[in-house]
Amino acid sequence: MAKRDKSGPSEGGEAALQGLREDLAQVLRPLVYLSGNLLSRVGVVVTTSSAVTLVVVYVSAFFGSFRPNPYVGILVFLILPGVFVLGLVLIPVGIIREFRRRRRLGALPSIYPTIDFSQRELRRTALFIAVMTAINVPLFAVASYRGTVYMDSVQFCGLTCHQVMAPEFTAYQRSPHARVACVDCHIGPGAPWFVRSKLSGSYQVLAVTFNLYPRPIPTPVHNLRPASETCEECHWPERFSGDKLVIRSKYADDEHNTASKTVLLMHIGGRNLDLTLVGIHGAHLGLVTYISTDEKRQQIPWVSHREPDGTIAEYASTENPPKPELLASGVRRLMDCMDCHNRPSHIFYLPETAVDREMAAGRISASLPFVHKVSVELLKKNYPTRQDAETDLPEALGEYYRKNHLSVYNSQQAEIEQAGRALVYIYEGNVFPAMNVTWGTYPNNLGHMDFPGCFRCHxxxxxxxxxxxxxxxxxxxxxxxxxxxADPKILHELAGGN
Ligand code: HEC
Ligand code: HEC
Ligand code: HEC
Ligand code: HEC
Ligand code: HEC
Incomplete structure (x- = not known):
């Protein structure tokens, strides 16, 4: 107090500031001097280059021009800050090592040189840092980009854990979404879901390494991201699809593989021009919640529906009534795309349908007697491995014709061979003994003939x-x-004839 009275507040402040500067210099001089070692320099370079990259990324993220895909996200938002910290740690470690080294050699100066850019040593350090930073920033950027493009690829997802993902990867390649990346449905945009998926992903890598994963991989994927953030990035949920003509070709089990067609006019609907919701899509989206009692969501004892007037209608199964404790504690799921389209990309068929499809496409010739019946029987047989099926299926088909229809066997060799290849193709897309995936393992909810599907509620x-x-x-x-x-009249009418 007395001191301040004598010299006045401003003078005292200046003196204190001067003192502070000197104290700072006392601390800084040895630090700067000792940091002229390789380890600390590397630390400085790593820190500054990651810092500059981070700043650029954060600023562009703030202005919205940087919407990273998930893998870039994890690199930029998780790994890069780690690199930054690593650099920061290297600097003092280098200084301490340098201090110890010099003390051992007795080479510590009694007075540390002042921080002065006229000094060669200091200029060289500064120049080194500047040059390395300039080289490192683009290097970092390119490296992160390259690495993540690969991790994002379908090859990485589908093939890295070859056997585990084989069923999904194979079915995917034959699906309407064969050109959509796995991550677009399984992870979606943005970093948070990416982190979530990578956390469970690291467990999955362990599970694969130690052979702990379940076979088959269970479905549904309970922590799958809601459709509103994946499917709806591409599909507009309220798009008016109106009615769609669906034609299913079938072949009977008789000698002539008698062909028939089922023609359905599907009322897909959507949002009408007058904004009312109509048809299949309009009836559910955002309006239906339900409780299921099994892992695969096949048993649904309770359903609610928001009516057009805003009231909620609650439906309970009379066959399998929900217990009061289920209603109190059961998890209610808001119906979304995946409750009907649960196999948009991994479509597995039953043998009958699969053979119908190959016959309709002409790859199994309907001119071969009983080919539908025999094909289905052969496909349903048990083959210990896929290699066995690959050799046995065509052989057994040929054998059948050689034994039972020798003239066909002699005259239609090419068709029989082609049918044999088609059987292998069907088998390879649907049966994976190593993963315990076989006919019907994964139910398809779109329909009601092969699986309960719509009739879980309807x-x-x-x-x-x-x-x-x-x-x-x-x-x-x-x-x-x-x-x-055999020959639906309606198809002739639609084609303009009669
Ligand atoms: C068009 C969207 C879409 C694409 C693309 C996609 N999946 Fe899926 N995937 C799904 C849906 C939907 C499910 C089932 C989720 C459910 O029923 O809850 C699923 C389920 C799975 C399952 C769980 C097992 C099963 O069959 O139900 C695995 C494993 C899987 N997908 C892997 C992949 C791999 C690997 C790729 C890329 C090669 C991929 N998925 C591409 C939508 C997709
Ligand atoms: C990256 C964009 C993209 C995403 C994400 C996506 N789809 Fe698609 N989807 C498409 C395209 C493109 C087609 C049309 C393919 C064609 O006709 O060849 C399509 C076709 C479809 C079809 C019609 C299939 C058929 O048999 O013709 C359905 C149903 C569908 N998608 C549902 C879904 C569902 C459900 C999801 C979410 C699990 C989803 N899609 C995610 C792009 C996408
Ligand atoms: C209540 C069940 C149900 C729900 C929920 C549902 N769909 Fe569909 N969707 C269908 C049915 C049934 C069809 C007709 C399938 C066929 O071709 O036989 C269909 C057809 C489609 C088609 C093909 C349309 C065309 O013009 O060919 C697309 C694309 C599609 N759905 C996308 C979606 C998306 C995206 C969602 C979620 C926003 C969704 N669906 C929700 C049952 C549903
Ligand atoms: C809640 C909606 C709904 C109801 C009710 C319904 N269906 Fe369907 N039906 C579907 C859907 C969805 C499909 C699948 C279309 C596809 O495979 O693309 C289908 C498919 C079919 C098929 C063709 C299946 C095939 O693969 O050959 C037939 C036949 C059929 N339904 C008959 C009926 C009959 C008969 C009734 C009345 C007792 C009925 N459906 C009631 C939704 C329904
Ligand atoms: C989780 C239960 C549930 C499932 C699964 C389900 N629906 Fe529905 N659906 C409902 C409820 C609830 C309503 C409203 C009550 C009603 O209109 O009958 C409804 C209404 C409808 C309507 C409007 C009926 C009308 O008269 O206006 C159609 C069409 C329809 N559903 C088609 C389908 C099709 C096709 C599938 C399968 C692909 C399906 N639903 C699967 C619960 C379900």
């Missing part, structure tokens, strides 16, 4: 207290324009 047994039921009216979903007809 079974005529889900009713409100007032007795209103979830519709099972065939025409609510589709008009059945022809059912298993």
């Amino acid at each position: 079974d005529g047994n889900h009713k409100t207290k007032g007795g209103k039921e979830i519709t099972q009216d065939c025409n609510a979903c589709h008009n059945l324009l022809a059912m298993d007809e």
